[in-house]
Amino acid sequence: MTYVLLLLIGLGGGLIGSLVGLGGGIIIVPALLFFSGYFAILNDITPQTAVGTSLLVLIFIGLSSTLSYMKHKTVDYKSGFLFFAGSGPGGLVGAFLNRNLNVDGFSLYFGLFVILTSIILMFQSRIKPIKKETYPITRTFEGKDKTKWVYGYHPATAIILAFVVGLFSGLFGVGGGSLMVPAMIMLFAFPPHVAVATSMLMVFLSSIISSITHISLGNVDWLLALFLVPGAWIGAKLGSFINSKVKSKTVVSLLRIILLVVGIRMVYESIVG
Template identity: 35%
Template sequence: MLEALLLLAVGMLASICGAVAGLGGGFIIVPVLAFLYTIPVASISGTSMAVLFVSAISSTIAYARQRRIDYRSGLAFSVAMIPGSVLGALTTTVVGSRTFFVALGIFLMIMAVMINFKPTSSRGGWLRPNTHHRLIDQSGQVHEYSFNMWFGCVVALFVGFLSSLFGIGGGSVMVPTMILFLAFPPHIATATSMFSILLSSFVGTISHVSLGHVMWDKFIWLAIGALVGGQIGARIASKIPAKAVVRVLAVCLFVVAVRMLFKG
């Protein structure tokens, strides 16, 4: 019973943090499972991915009510993520490159710092905007931004692979990319990221389930916590200013980076 309560709390905390920052929460679940149990990396990634899917459902429902999801961009990004999600699930049993983990950790630390800087309005080359979107959220606030859709989709493909491979949620790369390089408003970026994660994590979860990577006895309690946490996290995100969302994201990215640097 104590183990069930612990997993329930972990699922809730991970989902709250994941929803606020748009990361999904796997950056908490993966290290906790690795610390508590002696199990294969594939089982950790698979279970975390399945919980991520549940968390994304809960968060997306809440963000949809707030009208902060850019559905057109989210659908495009999620379609690009799907091939990467399948490849990531197939790769979990063979990956073990220390260099790769270190490189990813350093990259995320750099992003944690850069995310605090305002996106430049003079983007050119492969960052030159080719799409303009305008959203009005539930509070009546107008969000207008222009970005390069092709660049976003290329990043999403890579994100889908990382998400399924590590079970950490591709938002750790996608959200800072959306804010820093695609000039998405922070609130729209986190909400749209969770929507994209919902669609891509479904494919990743199915892939992991078919490969027998999900530990169902642990998944149940983590998922119950994630369902509750996703609603709470989305509500917290709606109450805090955009700058605070960025600060939370930076801290979460740093945590993920440290996890990657000391993995294995």
């Protein structure tokens, strides 16, 4: 039963993470901590282990999603690698900061982060790009409906933003797409589908760096990862397929409600102990 649960957690994380570009850790980490008191195999889960294991799983979610989005030609490779120049070092810093968090502290900060994510998702559909006349780096994308998008950014701004996203990724075991995707749409005028696909490329690359750090710190439970990864891989494939076929407003609406409940619950538990 426990192994089926882990497969389902991985499936849910991969599906949601790939569908809206979140990465999946925002589902996996709280799920592992929540069920830690109900199943023997999860009894030794600490925030550090949950984060380290989640980041290892995110490598496969990011890879699976990126391979799928490559087929739809929505991945901006140059931007993805530039963002990684910031998110990679940020992930290292976050992984080391994670060592100093106890259960209550982690629940409080992670809960607040999840609530922030829910609020961002609430307004993401209303986000409008900040128009600028010129960008140091400019890209053009043509959608399936022949709509042309022109977007761009300043490299320094992109790297600094990606560093902050990577820091949260390494600290909380999330992909960071919850911050990166809205920022790419609002600040850099990315087309939504390109923002999600490129975010997953960044998640894949930065998760490798963060995972290596957490592995060296002994924060990865390999048995849990063994059962989480297959579900996450399949879920990521499903998420990218759904993303290319339908609008994900209904899923996002459901997700933000779930995240809000999870976030409030974690903050409450950290306060009452």
